[in-house]
Amino acid sequence: MATEKTGLVPDVFERAAFVRTMAIELVDYGDGWCETSQRVLPGHRQQHGFAHAGVVMTIADHTCGGAATSVVRNDQDVITVENKTSFLRPAAGDVLHARATVLRAGKSLIFVEAEVTVERGDERVLAAKTSSTLAVIPRAR
Amino acid sequence: MATEKTGLVPDVFERAAFVRTMAIELVDYGDGWCETSQRVLPGHRQQHGFAHAGVVMTIADHTCGGAATSVVRNDQDVITVENKTSFLRPAAGDVLHARATVLRAGKSLIFVEAEVTVERGDERVLAAKTSSTLAVIPRAR
Amino acid sequence: MATEKTGLVPDVFERAAFVRTMAIELVDYGDGWCETSQRVLPGHRQQHGFAHAGVVMTIADHTCGGAATSVVRNDQDVITVENKTSFLRPAAGDVLHARATVLRAGKSLIFVEAEVTVERGDERVLAAKTSSTLAVIPRAR
């Protein structure tokens, strides 16, 4: 059930145009975590036929933003300070899933990590792992 | 002038569907470097109206790929191992420019960094800095 | 019980002079993981009295090296390609513990992550999280 805090999470997905452009869907969220998924379309692939690194980093980053948003006050917002993503395996498949978890929520900085998996048949294979820092900022009216 | 090696660079841009989706343009390149640019469209923005972190990381990553491609043999290709991007300022503006430079080209790994600037009036403001490792792989036929 | 592979792990600790200088101890290890600990001495601290970031990164890096070594053949060795460490909390305490886990072991690259905790009274507090890439190299005779 959404709390005062976690109630801000859907908003972060609805108001971000690029997230709608990429058709990233908010799957579930709670206090300190967020899950998303996305169809990998032909226009999302790179020269080897896999999801482009930029596609993988986009879903990872925004899911980290969702998780960080779930732990701030409702007059606060978050913005990405830095994102490091390791590409463990080619994102070969048609659906990406991301799950982000808050490692540490400070007053001004939130440390989050995320896993991006790709559906291959019945299983989900770990394609990428992200480590990210976000800053807490005042929420614009 | 394109050498045998640098002749592969345009190919990396033409064959990557997501780069065409994002309308990232190859501006110039040489031995160990690559420059690109991109219009920031309404559908590329996040909730604060700036270019989404995923958009910035996509142009940074692909420009790093272009620079790395310029230093491999023509039977070789490159793939991103990891990408760390620091967001120095909001990417507030309508045009992004990226310039990537090879720091070190080994036999199997290439270290590249990139700067992403955003046009604000007559100047270009540094919005992000990327540090990335790419692996050299055999080129698929 | 040590296998052919994991039998190389103690060697990585015995032959590294800086690890002995820092008095980092190998606590335990297995297939794909490694645990270490270290007393934080007065000479290891920074200006605020906490373990220096360099001390934290050193134990994190070497423990990642131990975990990566546990998954290579006995004619192979590993070397750090890159290390990213996030400092979640000040390393305020007298004993550091590190645990590294292999996320993905490829033929030429191994992705590892590590947690560094610090003893505070009876508990261990998460002080830092590391994401690292290591390269597999031939073992020198």
Place this chain on the structure above:
Amino acid sequence: MATEKTGLVPDVFERAAFVRTMAIELVDYGDGWCETSQRVLPGHRQQHGFAHAGVVMTIADHTCGGAATSVVRNDQDVITVENKTSFLRPAAGDVLHARATVLRAGKSLIFVEAEVTVERGDERVLAAKTSSTLAVIPRAR
């Protein structure tokens, strides 16, 4: 010549015990930059005879701290949020040099990068490149 701000830089080196333990020397500094050097002693090496990654990350981190300190007010201090270091070449040699440069100094976060070179005969070879974020904190009395 030291300004009010840059006057804090030597203090960061004198008060950090681990920096003295490692015999890292402050060479020079100015508004937004810092240079250091260090002899690589036998006790600083890893199993292949090179300076340990932890040694390289320590001088890189502290030099980034020096550069960041040069741009804060004299009632402020800095602390490392995250450090990513890429190891471009083995640090094979007897003297390390580091130079850190501030990329962007915000009110609460400072982005810095550093190069670590190693002396080989008459030249200095680039061994590592660091990208780091530091937070501005109040200076303790």
